[in-house]
Amino acid sequence: MSMEAKLLKSICDRSRPIRIMHICGTHERTISRYGLRNVLPKEIEILSGPGCPVCVTPVEDIDIAIALARSGIIITSYGDMLRVPGSSMNLMEARSEGCDIRTVYSIDDAITIAKEHPSRDVVFFAIGFETTAPTNAATLLRKPPKNFSLLTSHRLIPPALLHLLDETNIDAFIAPGHVCAITGIQPYQQFADLGFPIVSAGFEANDVLLSILMLLEQSRLGRPIVENAYPSVVRRKGNLKAQEMMASVFDVADAQWRGLGTIKNSGLKLKNEFADHDAVLVHENVIRSYKKETSYERINVDKCRCADILKGKEEPDHCPLFGTDCTPVTPIGSCMVSQEGMCYNWYQYRNV
Template identity: 40%
Template structure:
């Protein structure tokens, strides 16, 4: 049975979709910087029902995709020395400078994928004589899980687990995109990240570049609402600025608070410090990485100075896709040499990658 609220939501969606479909103003380029948003937008078919003057652009929202080749090379090096490498599934297929974890596993390297970092604990307890390395990649969403892993390692005095980190923070990446004058009119801010950071985390970069931003969820209704609100903010940007009104809107209030998850933030601050980080295809982004603090370095597997970022195929244009300079379809390798079975770049490897989603959903 439909409730009055169900009917209200249907009417709201109809209003938002009609507006977005009939929009005929200046062309707007709106970038999502969350891999889950990229997947949800592609799956929902939203791009096909909105005005061609509203361009939805995929950005650097996939943490696996932006991990540099040197990170993979280091994991393989540690594995060849006898360590058991443990990671999330997509990480197994990401190319290093010459190989992947999957390829090396086929040659005898000990490498496994898990669904939770905490799974490594029982693995390590069963083989106390072997070193276990977790490939710790992720943005603010995933980082608290690594702090829980560290809590357990310390509490239980487990001495054969270390982590290799490629942890990155999103506000600095958005700042980098704006600073490099990428042709973006507004950002769909990352929903999962915002649960941890809070919507206020984006106020500084928004104010600095006068950049509209909208925090939104992942359902078709939430996405349509967020894109509608972001479009309206772009249209009224100068008016909002003159009124002293923030250009950051939170349209995911069911789970995102202004100040975020304070407990998770304290956990992150306990173990990690800020530092520069290499993003695959984008280069060095100041203060965008998180590294274990000095007092916890005995749990680090050598995460510093992993700066090499080599391409497997020089014709791959993943870096331009990540920066919003071209679409996946504009890469000369897309759907020819590059596909999910034979990926030539990181954007095609991960299920959250821009090229993977464009291939899968024919975007």
């Protein structure tokens, strides 16, 4: 019997009604790819939270990136970001208008572009959670070129989970393994203290199944704790060097999440010492004038259910646009753009 089959049998033996939320696009991909929802007992519900960084990047930040590009600045970001809808278009459409918007694989590529074009301003549109922020912090600590700045759209996971407790009926959490590799599991203790079992998990099917089994056991015992099911990567205190770099470069700030609204202390902004590399400050005039022009006019956007999907309150195939108007080739909402998006994965693995 395979490890997955043994874990599944143990889960079935210990099954009880429970609503488990994961907060990681890679977990959603594993769950969808292996059809885990279909083989788990029906009383075990797996909800997808706001764990896809592309999905939660707010419309306003996309609009700002487009405004900067239209003013002649070179915008760089990851490929998926070019297809995330803004209020009237995405970065790909802005590029087809003639804006200089370039796909990069890392912030290092953006630095290279800034060095190659010393007379142009270059902005790196930085997204992601606690996983990507340390790399960007390290780059700023290495004194980047003067013409380089960061449009920061980093978000922090624990404040978003706290926010969701008021909105969604959740019994337990699977914590994101790669975020915990940076932060450790201590930031999640607060959820156990509030009565929610929580387990940090890796990304193979057996990792996810093991975390579900551990959550069931915590639930059965009525003793919620934070457990680490990914000890090969996650340490209790996390990566202290990475945490130190983040703290040197960023301050925690209130931030807007697509679909979730503004959440207290859930984002990162550059410290004053890095104002010369903060795109929002360096290009303040461009951003202020663009904001006045913003209008919400995309076709069908009002039917998109991404807001409820990101809260774990809705499933993609309940959206009237799923698989018809909205597909990975023609995404209408952000959840259909990236391989980490819930709608993308439900579409990709709908026959599994």
